[in-house]
Amino acid sequence: MTLPENVVAHLQEVLRAPDPPGERYMLHEPVGQGGMGTVYRASDRALGRDVAVKVLRGDVADAEAAVRLEREARILARLEHPGIVPVHDVGTLRDGRVYYVMKLVRGQRLQDFARGAGRSDVLRVVLRVCETVGFAHAHGVVHRDLKPANIMVGAFGEVLVLDWGIARVVGVGPAPDCTVPPPSPVSSQEAAAPPRDPETAPGTVLGTPGFMAPEQARGQPGLVDARTDVYGLGAILRAVVVGDTDGRDVPRPLAAIWTRAVSPEPGARYPSAADLASDITRFLDGQPVTAYREPFTERAGRLFRKYQTAIILVLTYLAVRLLFLVMRGF
Amino acid sequence: MPLTGGRTGGRAFPTTRRSVIDATRDENADVRRAAFDALVAAYWRSVYTHLRLKWRAQPADAEDLAQEFFARAMARGFFDGYDPARARFRTFLRTCVDRFAANARRGERRLKRGGGAAPLALDFVAAERELAAATAGAAPEADSDAWFDREWVRSLFAEAVAELRAASMGTPHEIRFVVFERHDLAPAAGTPRPSYRALGDEFGLPVTQVTNHLAWARRELRRLVLDRLRALSGSDAEFRAEAEDLFGVRIP
Numbered sequence: 330m331t332l333p334e335n336v337v338a339h340l341q342e343v344l345r346a347p348d349p350p351g352e353r354y355m356l357h358e359p360v361g362q363g364g365m366g367t368v369y370r371a372s373d374r375a376l377g378r379d380v381a382v383k384v385l386r387g388d389v390a391d392a393e394a395a396v397r398l399e400r401e402a403r404i405l406a407r408l409e410h411p412g413i414v415p416v417h418d419v420g421t422l423r424d425g426r427v428y429y430v431m432k433l434v435r436g437q438r439l440q441d442f443a444r445g446a447g448r449s450d451v452l453r454v455v456l457r458v459c460e461t462v463g464f465a466h467a468h469g470v471v472h473r474d475l476k477p478a479n480i481m482v483g484a485f486g487e488v489l490v491l492d493w494g495i496a497r498v499v500g501v502g503p504a505p506d507c508t509v510p511p512p513s514p515v516s517s518q519e520a521a522a523p524p525r526d527p528e529t530a531p532g533t534v535l536g537t538p539g540f541m542a543p544e545q546a547r548g549q550p551g552l553v554d555a556r557t558d559v560y561g562l563g564a565i566l567r568a569v570v571v572g573d574t575d576g577r578d579v580p581r582p583l584a585a586i587w588t589r590a591v592s593p594e595p596g597a598r599y600p601s602a603a604d605l606a607s608d609i610t611r612f613l614d615g616q617p618v619t620a621y622r623e624p625f626t627e628r629a630g631r632l633f634r635k636y637q638t639a640i641i642l643v644l645t646y647l648a649v650r651l652l653f654l655v656m657r658g659f
Numbered sequence: 660m661p662l663t664g665g666r667t668g669g670r671a672f673p674t675t676r677r678s679v680i681d682a683t684r685d686e687n688a689d690v691r692r693a694a695f696d697a698l699v700a701a702y703w704r705s706v707y708t709h710l711r712l713k714w715r716a717q718p719a720d721a722e723d724l725a726q727e728f729f730a731r732a733m734a735r736g737f738f739d740g741y742d743p744a745r746a747r748f749r750t751f752l753r754t755c756v757d758r759f760a761a762n763a764r765r766g767e768r769r770l771k772r773g774g775g776a777a778p779l780a781l782d783f784v785a786a787e788r789e790l791a792a793a794t795a796g797a798a799p800e801a802d803s804d805a806w807f808d809r810e811w812v813r814s815l816f817a818e819a820v821a822e823l824r825a826a827s828m829g830t831p832h833e834i835r836f837v838v839f840e841r842h843d844l845a846p847a848a849g850t851p852r853p854s855y856r857a858l859g860d861e862f863g864l865p866v867t868q869v870t871n872h873l874a875w876a877r878r879e880l881r882r883l884v885l886d887r888l889r890a891l892s893g894s895d896a897e898f899r900a901e902a903e904d905l906f907g908v909r910i911p
Binding site: 331332333334335336337339340341343344345346348355372374377386 | 816843867
């Protein structure tokens with residue numbers, strides 16, 4: 330018998346899909362690809378629902394990568410938050426590769442969402458990302474690979490931070506004002522026997538250029554803390570606000586927010602994602618932001634824009650009143 | 660149900676653990692013949708396509724050359740000198756074909772079709788038709804080595820599917836193969852595959868059962884392809900490399 334080209338191509342694709350042991354999961358097409366793993370849509374036949382299965386890519390499937398994927402699954406499992414995809418299961422394929430099963434999320438990547446959304450909507454999404462990252466920091470986890478491609482905006486407005494593959498569990502940051510506390514009590518077992526962290530080796534550089542803090546790009550894991558993610562958040566903010574434009578129409582306070590967030594020196598950045606979020610909220614509310622000292626004229630202009638309606642009403646009232654007095658006088 | 664070692668469209672496939680290439684040097688003539696048949700089944704399309712594209716042989720000439728090549732390979736032990744440490748068997752075989760074609764072209768040998776052996780029953784007409792369709796619009800100097808590999812992969816899958824079919828039909832697994840055939844094998848290029856729900860309605864099965872059947876068939880097919888790959892490889896290292904190329908994963 331012979332097989333047409335399209336059938337051979339299809340068979341190669343479906344047979345390339347990993348084959349989890351047992352009968353529970355059946356993998357379908359790939360829905361995402363990262364530096365370490367490929368995410369497949371899959372059927373969970375036990376519960377009759379679609380799920381996503383992340384499997385180590387065949388070309389990176391070594392012992393270190395397996396440890397890293399297991400760590401990612403464990404980190405995700407302990408971060409229960411609406412902005413973080415829940416993990417359902419973890420296992421090993423017949424060929425030895427580690428995989429984990431998570432909720433299947435559908436939506437747009439942030440860069441795509443930003444192209445069709447207004448600035449305030451985009452800023453509110455970034456705020457949600459800040460909240461999620463702040464939650465992770467509160468549990469001692471630094472993401473280390475924040476970028477628009479790792480942010481999913483769902484059809485119902487949900488905002489999810491994806492790909493925690495190079496996330497790192499950290500202790501108290503080096504700076505006294507760093508808000509990252511020690512790992513939460515649920516990690517006591519890990520604290521007793523911490524998983525080997527392949528990313529901690531000095532000189533190892535993992536991350537995405539353009540969104541990676543300088544201390545991370547230099548391969549200085551000892552300097553990585555919450556402010557490393559603040560840098561990534563600032564880079565995201567800049568990327569989605571400026572987009573494909575030259576950025577000339579961006580208000581100075583907004584530009585000042587990301588400028589502070591992406592300061593080369595960690596100490597010059599916002600100390601936490603929550604502080605960054607506060608400044609974005611202030612900007613959205615028309616209030617002065619901490620990152621920018623306003624000249625008097627700009628302040629007056631901002632206040633005018635903020636209270637425009639009330640000011641116009643008062644001025645109109647005064648003008649009418651004046652006109653009335655003048656007419657009576659004559 | 661054991662599927663390994665079934666028949667492939669009427670052709671027996673030799674033991675899947677021993678290399679077919681080793682078996683071509685066996686003392687037992689029947690073993691040698693079976694191994695040779697397996698090699699022909701796996702490679703004749705590649706050889707024919709290679710002769711058509713690289714050597715620009717006319718269809719009838721390419722057919723004669725392919726027949727002659729395999730006949731002489733069997734009679735004169737072309738593959739005896741294969742050294743797995745030096746190259747993949749596929750590369751070695753392609754080199755053999757090139758030398759054979761070059762000699763034939765120079766007229767250094769008078770080709771007697773089949774060297775007196777009965778011609779192999781190979782469907783060259785279908786191969787030519789598919790080649791014409793596949794290369795329509797392609798540049799004449801299209802990479803013949805890539806075509807050689809492509810045809811080899813196609814044969815590998817075709818033979819494995821035939822074996823799966825033979826092992827399933829008439830058994831309790833028949834419905835599994837039929838569902839697999841409808842979903843994965845039947846759709847023509849450009850037409851959408853039937854949804855799991857549509858297949859369930861067609862066969863009176865719940866969707867979960869459709870996915871179960873597909874999973875079973877794909878798993879069996881993967882195993883059969885890998886078994887064939889192992890048998891057609893000259894060494895374990897070659898098998899692993901081929902499997903990684905084909906499926907993108909390392910074999911444990």
